[in-house]
Amino acid sequence: MLFHYHIWTPHLEETEAWYTARGFHVSQRIGKKNGEFSSFNLPLTWNDFRTDQILFRIIEMKRGGVNATIAFGKIVRFDHIGFLIQPGDLQMILDRAETLSFTVQPNERRTFLQTPYGLRIELQVHEDAIADTDGTTLERLTLTTPLEGLEADLAKLFDQPVPQIQTVRGEKTVLQEAVFSDVSLAGTDPNGVQLVCS
Numbered sequence: 001m002l003f004h005y006h007i008w009t010p011h012l013e014e015t016e017a018w019y020t021a022r023g024f025h026v027s028q029r030i031g032k033k034n035g036e037f038s039s040f041n042l043p044l045t046w047n048d049f050r051t052d053q054i055l056f057r058i059i060e061m062k063r064g065g066v067n068a069t070i071a072f073g074k075i076v077r078f079d080h081i082g083f084l085i086q087p088g089d090l091q092m093i094l095d096r097a098e099t100l101s102f103t104v105q106p107n108e109r110r111t112f113l114q115t116p117y118g119l120r121i122e123l124q125v126h127e128d129a130i131a132d133t134d135g136t137t138l139e140r141l142t143l144t145t146p147l148e149g150l151e152a153d154l155a156k157l158f159d160q161p162v163p164q165i166q167t168v169r170g171e172k173t174v175l176q177e178a179v180f181s182d183v184s185l186a187g188t189d190p191n192g193v194q195l196v197c198s
Contacts, residue, residue, distance in 0.1 A: 002138050002164040003065055003130060004082025005175060008073025011190040013046050015070050016059055022185050024061040031056040064136025067129055076191045078175040082122035090125055096157050117150045118173030139198045142177040144170030
C-alpha cells in the first residue's frame with residue numbers, strides 16, 4: 001500500500017503549517033542543533049526554536065493512512081516514496097530488487113531501495129507508520145522522471161502492477177501531484193506539489 005512521500009525543502013515552517021491546516025499532525029521533528037541530533041516534538045512550536053539554526057533531518061506529519069515528511073534542503077527535491085508491506089513479503093521483494101539492480105539500504109526501522117530513477121523506495125513493515133484509520137488514503141502519485149521504466153520496474157518489484165505511481169518524462173525527478181481520498185486536502189503545497197482528490 002502506498003502511504004508515504006518525502007521532500008527536501010527550504011520551506012519547512014510554511015510546509016508544516018500548510019499540511020497542519022489540512023488535518024495532518026506532526027508526529028516527530030528531528031534536527032541537528034549544535035552538532036547533535038535532538039527532538040523538537042510537540043508541544044514545542046516554531047516560536048520555541050525558530051532562531052536556533054536547526055538543520056531538520058525530518059519533520060514527519062500524519063493523517064489517516066498517509067505519512068508526508070519533509071527535511072531541510074537548499075532547494076526543493078523529491079526523495080522517496082514509501083510502501084507499507086506485509087513482513088512476510090519483505091525478503092521476496094528484496095530478492096526481486098536485486099534482480100533489478102536496486103541497491104538495498106536496510107536499517108532497523110525500514111528498508112530503502114535506491115533506484116536509477118532519481119528516487120528511493122521505502123519498504124515499511126510497521127503498522128504504526130500510519131497514524132490512524134480516519135479513512136484518508138494516498139491514492140496516486142504523479143512523478144516527472146528523466147528515465148522511463150519506473151512503472152514496469154515497480155510491477156516487477158511487487159510482482160503486480162502498481163497503478164498508484166504514474167510518471168511523465170521530464171529533465172529531473174519531481175513530485176508533481178498527489179491524489180488523496182479526501183477533498184479537504186486539495187491545493188498546491190509550498191513546494192509546488194499539487195494535491196487533488198480522487
